[in-house]
Amino acid sequence: MSPESQASEALPSRRRRTPRGGRHRGDESFLLPPGSPTLVLAVPGPARRAGAEIAVELARLVEIEHTGQPAYVGHVEGAEAGLPAVLAGLRQERPDEPAAVVVPLSTGPDPALENAVRAAVAAAPVHVVAAEPLGPHPLIAEALHDRLADAGLARADRIRMMTMVTGASGFVVGTPGDAAAVRQAEVTSVLLASRLAAPVFTAPLADEAAVKAAADQLRAAGAAAVAIAPHLIGPEPEWRYVAPAAALIGAAHAAPLGAHPALARLAALRYVEALATALAD
Template sequence: MQPTLVAVAHGSRDPRALHTVRALLDRVRELRPVLDVRLGHIELNRPLLGDTLQEVSGAAVLVPLLLGRGHHVKRDLPASAARAAHLRIRVAAPLGPHPLLVEALYDRLVEAGWAPGTAVVLAAAGSRDPDSAADTRRSAELLSERLGGVPVVPAYASATAPTVPDAVRALAARGHHRVAVASYFTAPGRFAAQCAAAAPGPAAAPLGAHPGLARLVLLRYDHAAAAAREALVPSCRPAGQRAGQPVPAGA
């Protein structure tokens, strides 16, 4: 049996967020109809992750609908997995950075009216975790490449600097007076709206149910599920055999 895919959203008081996440998971189910796909939230929305895990049996892969290696991915999700002692759980990598994510960002910018040569602020939630900031910077670098080399500056709604207005001013000081804002959020919410409101030009919508994002959710799931299977193989290997080596026939 395949492990259940449990998509983990942050949660938001914005009613559009839950609708958006459900639409994304509908796309995931269309791509993989035989896979059991569930939803759990870290906070603010139901179902909460702990409640979802209580309804799952056997094995599960938690796929964070989050874009970097922040506190939720490093602490909250492993803690939730540890509390679900009846399950074998693997936590997948966050969605970012990845080329599929960059394609979704590109499409949302074009939909919003981005024109070639326009600099971009990549607006993210923000985290004090340096790995999360590194992931956002890497996504900004990949997006800059996808946009033909125009500057893409990361900015944040909370926890760290620069803010979106500060990033816009910094670009203007470098001679870039046409600036668009890319939304580094999976769903609508307070931070996404705050960043969009600070845009001096086009403001892209959150990534939402973009087809590339659905494919990326499944890719993260597949990698984590494969790692979980690999972790079970050593008990079947002859002594001294390394991970990755095939098990001889009859062993």
């Protein structure tokens, strides 16, 4: 059988769910055939770090809303629910395809997480492939918008048919990682600025000078009130910088993205992309 035929048989088909109200309306989900590779979310930090429960909830959303089969969580630090142990517990159901696809739970490039994923994939006793991080993607901008609206810092998405007083007129997308992560987050910032019809700058959360410079630029451009939109899911160690960064520039901040439905959808999308690439090779 050719690789193209294998890919067409193993890849999930799309199904349209019955339309529902709210932000889920129009979402597509994936129907995986029995014995499809397992989706494993690779989570930064240990299982007992604050925010680790977000990964469990996202895995549940992936199962219910998209794949229809169990999704697992593996942490790249610590022995509890460790990624290597999760991969070691999987079985090779089909010899001609991976046993699992590991999706890094990050909004953009994270060298430490990606290195840990590569090491775990290489050491796994079964065939495993790694997917790309969740972002950048327009769905990240949608999730950032929702979290700002939840905090009363931006008007809610018009699709949700809500209105509220806007609490900020300029926004800093605070991102983890290095310069490469900031450059990729700038793609999301442009999309977010379009949604908010307001100026948005990007800065690394760990760099106080960069956060302050971004806030100064926003105020120089006429923003009367500045808010930070954390470009974080929740388990990342950089979450600890958000409150101090907001205090430094006299700004409010939104919650992390958390178990937003858009992230579950992205995890399923990255799974499908990685599986298609693996089967085509």
